[in-house]
Amino acid sequence: MKSFLILIVLISTLSCAQEKKPVLGETEFQKEMNAEYKDATSSPLKDKDRKQFEGLYFFRFDSSFVVKANLKLTPDTEWFEMKTTTSRVSPERIYGVLTFELKGESYTLNVYQGKDIMKKEGLEDYLFLPFIDDTNGEESYGGGRYIDLRIPEGDTIEIDFNKAYNPYCAYNDKYSCPIVPRVNYLALNVRAGVKAFKK
Template sequence: MKSFLILIVLVITFGCAQEKKPVLGETEFQKELNAEYKDATTSPLKDKDRKQFVGLDFFKYDSTFVVKANLKRTPDTDWFDMKTTTSRVSPERIYGILTFELKGNTYALHVYQGKDVMKQEGLEDYLFLPFLDDTNGEESYGGGRYIDLRIPKGDTVEIDFNKAYNPYCAYNDKYSCPIVPRVNYLALDVRAGVKAFAKY
């Protein structure tokens, strides 16, 4: 009888262990994003895609795409309506210009602050960095990608392109996503971060 009970416990334990698959990801960012997309309460995926979801497709982590950027603040810029993929507009302003070296060339990107976002608790210092690059429409999402940043104390910001992610619109057209301003186009292949999503 005792042996039988032990056998049942082992079967149950082994069965549960088999069902609970580890969250995929090479880095902490990748694991967190995959966990978010797998969870029905936080996932932007359509139900049919989420049920078969095992993990997003990422470019291989590349430390050369982690850069130190100089932030030139632009405190006098006006608020403007950033267009989105729907009729909604997002009130934004250019918080500053980020200049950095990458692959032997110098680039500059506008970094934005959202009027509505900055009123939310915990997001008072949030900055929005959308960008386009030469992988868009092939290896990465055609509409460009986003990076989340925070206002630094000084004038230097670390930009980790390995943390570039797709707008929710890449997964589900019910979302309204800011359209990346053309000024934030990088004339190179940014093979870092999330790749284009292959729908199931």
């Protein structure tokens, strides 16, 4: 009887282990995103998409898309209403201008600070970097992608395009997402970060 019970426990343990698949991802960032999107408490996915979800599509990690940028502060910029995918507007200001080299060319992007987000605990130093590039609408989401940054101590900041992610609107139209300002267009294919979502 004892050996029979051990056998039952062993079978149930093995079946549970088979059901619980490991979180997919090539990097820690990819694994964290996949875990977040699989979890019903944090996922932006619609229920029907989340139940079939196995992992987001990512470009392969490419170290050439990790760049050091010079940050030129723009302390006198006024708050403005950044448009979103709904009637809501997001109060933002240009915190500074980032200049960096990528694939042998020089580029600049505005980095933004949100009036509402900076009031939240733990996000006082949060910076928002939205951008559009030549992969949009084909390999990546048509509306562009975002990168999360923090205010640096000096005048340089690392931009890792491998951590570029889609706005929640790419997965679910119930969300209100900031529209990437046209000035933040990169005239190249940024094949790094999250790809377009395939249902």
